[in-house]
Amino acid sequence: MNLILAIVLYAGLAVFAFGIILLLFFLIFKKRLKAPLIVCLIGLIIAASPVGYNFYMAQKEHREELAKIEKKDKKFDKAERQFIKHIKKSTVATEFITQKYNKVWGELTENRTVNVANVDYNDHDSAVAAEGRRLLAQGKLDDADDYYVSAQGDYQKTKDYATANNRQELVYAKDVLSKTGSFVSVATRPNGTFQEYTDDVYKANQRHVRAIQKLKFSYSSIK
Structure with a gap:
């Protein structure tokens, strides 16, 4: 599970990095920035999902531990x-x-x-x-x-x-x-x-x- 989350995280960062490159390219050639911004946003969402999952699991374990106590x-x-x-x-x-x-x-x-x-x-x-x-x-x-x-x-x-x-x-x-x-x-x-x-x-x-x-x-x- 940790390996999968790491892959998702790095994939999201890669998409985000690609979006940044596109953003710079579009700025240089004065193109509309909507597409690269969307790519950056998608990358951030993908990269944040493992962090959110880990937070959710930590909260779940904490609640379960409190229930046991x-x-x-x-x-x-x-x-x-x-x-x-x-x-x-x-x-x-x-x-x-x-x-x-x-x-x-x-x-x-x-x-x-x-x-x-x-x-x-x-x-x-x-x-x-x-x-x-x-x-x-x-x-x-x-x-x-x-x-x-x-x-x-x-x-x-x-x-x-x-x-x-x-x-x-x-x-x-x-x-x-x-x-x-x-x-x-x-x-x-x-x-x-x-x-x-x-x-x-x-x-x-x-x-x-x-x-x-x-x-x-x-x-x-x-x-």
Whole structure:
């Protein structure tokens, strides 16, 4: 194609040059200039056609590239919405677990005994372990982990659809994934004293919330 365009270009220039020669000849002999001017114009049109074609093709490729980027951006947004949806569900499940552990720990601290699954406990480790078994049997612990795993899959999709328009958003999503993972881990796997647990959960949740606030889509916009 480039060879053909080059031939057309040089052919047009040759016709234009021939028209210039005719124009000079007609000027010397004081002939009417209409014919050589027409030849020059034809030469210019022929020579300009490859340039116009290249410009058209460049514009077409540019439009196609923009369309591809727009399509990827839409897929990125869809994947990010799913990502936030699963992060949100994992967070809700984690907060539920935290409330249950806090309740057991709080009642035991206040009353020195707590009933978990119709069994009385008077030491923290046994009571918390029993509550963990009950949450596991109810599928609550799995909910927090499973939704987080789904969010990891969504994040991989956002990486596949990332363009220059959302590179920074991808960085924010990665941070959300990391901070949410820490929150889930700390909240669903209690360790240390009651005060240490509540402090660790609070700090992890605050880091998790700050990371989420940087994302383009807010929690409230995701159902």
